[in-house]
Amino acid sequence: xxxxxxxxxxxxxxxxxxxxxxxxxxxxxxxxxxxxxxxxxxxxxxxxxxxxxxxxxxxxxxxxxxxxxxxxxxxxxxxxxxxxxxxxxxxxxxxxxxxxxxxxxxxxxxxxxxxxxxxxxxxxxxxxxxxxxx
Amino acid sequence: xxxxxxxxxxxxxxxxxxxxxxxxxxxxxxxxxxxxxxxxxxxxxxxxxxxxxxxxxxxxxxxxxxxxxxxxxxxxxxxxxxxxxxxxxxxxxxxxxxxxxxxxxxxxxxxxxxxxxxxxxxxxxxxxxxxxxxxxxxxxx
Numbered sequence: 001x002x003x004x005x006x007x008x009x010x011x012x013x014x015x016x017x018x019x020x021x022x023x024x025x026x027x028x029x030x031x032x033x034x035x036x037x038x039x040x041x042x043x044x045x046x047x048x049x050x051x052x053x054x055x056x057x058x059x060x061x062x063x064x065x066x067x068x069x070x071x072x073x074x075x076x077x078x079x080x081x082x083x084x085x086x087x088x089x090x091x092x093x094x095x096x097x098x099x100x101x102x103x104x105x106x107x108x109x110x111x112x113x114x115x116x117x118x119x120x121x122x123x124x125x126x127x128x129x130x131x132x133x134x
Numbered sequence: 135x136x137x138x139x140x141x142x143x144x145x146x147x148x149x150x151x152x153x154x155x156x157x158x159x160x161x162x163x164x165x166x167x168x169x170x171x172x173x174x175x176x177x178x179x180x181x182x183x184x185x186x187x188x189x190x191x192x193x194x195x196x197x198x199x200x201x202x203x204x205x206x207x208x209x210x211x212x213x214x215x216x217x218x219x220x221x222x223x224x225x226x227x228x229x230x231x232x233x234x235x236x237x238x239x240x241x242x243x244x245x246x247x248x249x250x251x252x253x254x255x256x257x258x259x260x261x262x263x264x265x266x267x268x269x270x271x272x273x274x275x
Contacts, residue, residue: 016167023167024199025154026206032213042206042215043199050195051169066172067184070194072267074219080212130184 005059007090009114010048012040014083020044029083039080048089049075049109049123056091056107056127064105064129071104071126078119086114087121094124103129137210137275140246145238149208149250152234154200156192161228164196186225194222197232197254197262201270204234205252209272216247216271223264230256234263236270248272 014029017040021028029038050073056064081087088111095106109123161175170193173180181190198220206212226232232254240249250272253265 020167023160023163024196024203026199026203028212030212032211037213039212041199041202042212042218043195043202046168046170046195046199053170066174066180068172069174069186069191069225070222072219072221073195073198074217076217077215 003093005056005091007088008052010052010087010089010111012044012048012081012083012085012087014038016047017041017044017083020047032080037080038083040083042075042077044081045075045077045111045121045123048087048111049121050125052089052091052109053107053125053127056105062093064127067132068127068129071128073125074123076122078121081120085120087111088114088117098131101131103131105129137214138208138248138272139275140243143238143241143248143274145241147238149204149236152200152204152207153231154234155231156196156226156228158190158228161190161192161196164193164199168193168195170195187227190228192226192228192230192262194220194226194262197222197226197234200232201234201236201252201254201263201268205236205250205270205272208236210275214273216273217269218252219267219269220252221264221267222262224256224260224262226254226256226260226262230258230260230262232256232262237265246274248274
């Protein structure tokens with residue numbers, strides 16, 4: 001428990017934000033009125049959190065498999081995600097419990113600005129694995 | 135975009151709803167854009183074996199993205215959305231027409247923020263994002 005995975009880097013590119021925005025039907029990237037920053041839609045965070053859950057699947061000790069559903073997801077935005085950001089993201093298992101035939105895993109990913117280590121997004125998601133066990 | 139002002143927002147106020155039909159092409163575009171490649175969302179054989187419905191279901195995160203779209207529009211920009219939480223309660227079969235909504239449930243005068251209960255619901259009433267445990271916090275003007 002509390003197991004951390006090695007941090008990975010994610011660079012926020014304009015084209016990726018555009019692709020994500022098109023797939024979810026939003027305008028993007030957007031420019032903020034006050035500071036003129038070019039920022040991503042809030043749930044663009046999926047691209048560098050849920051889209052990187054494969055780190056879990058590469059861990060033989062965890063034994064994760066694709067027989068799962070996403071139970072819940074939470075994001076706290078410490079500041080907007082900007083085009084050009086380089087994020088350092090550290091996944092950490094904060095809870096893992098068996099509920100009958102299910103294993104419920106809670107994964108937190110702390111995403112920091114790689115330039116100055118200030119927090120950008122905190123992600124917390126639960127994954128429900130069907131174990132087939134009674 | 136217009137930012138809702140503290141003076142105008144009240145508990146019980148609803149944001150404009152949004153509605154969308156999530157077909158297979160949509161799910162594939164979302165999988166590619168987000169990197170969420172779980173075959174449950176595009177492979178009928180895998181879905182037949184592992185899906186809670188026995189068929190392909192939409193990504194919870196696609197529904198959360200669409201909830202976020204409705205909230206962002208009301209909030210007046212992505213930078214005004216301070217947090218989002220969604221519980222994916224019921225599975226959302228591919229082809230579902232989903233309604234996205236939100237209602238102000240709490241106001242914080244000190245921080246000038248509104249907490250919204252948010253939801254996504256199919257025409258059959260399946261709570262794919264459950265309003266009881268799904269929230270957005272918005273910075274008001």
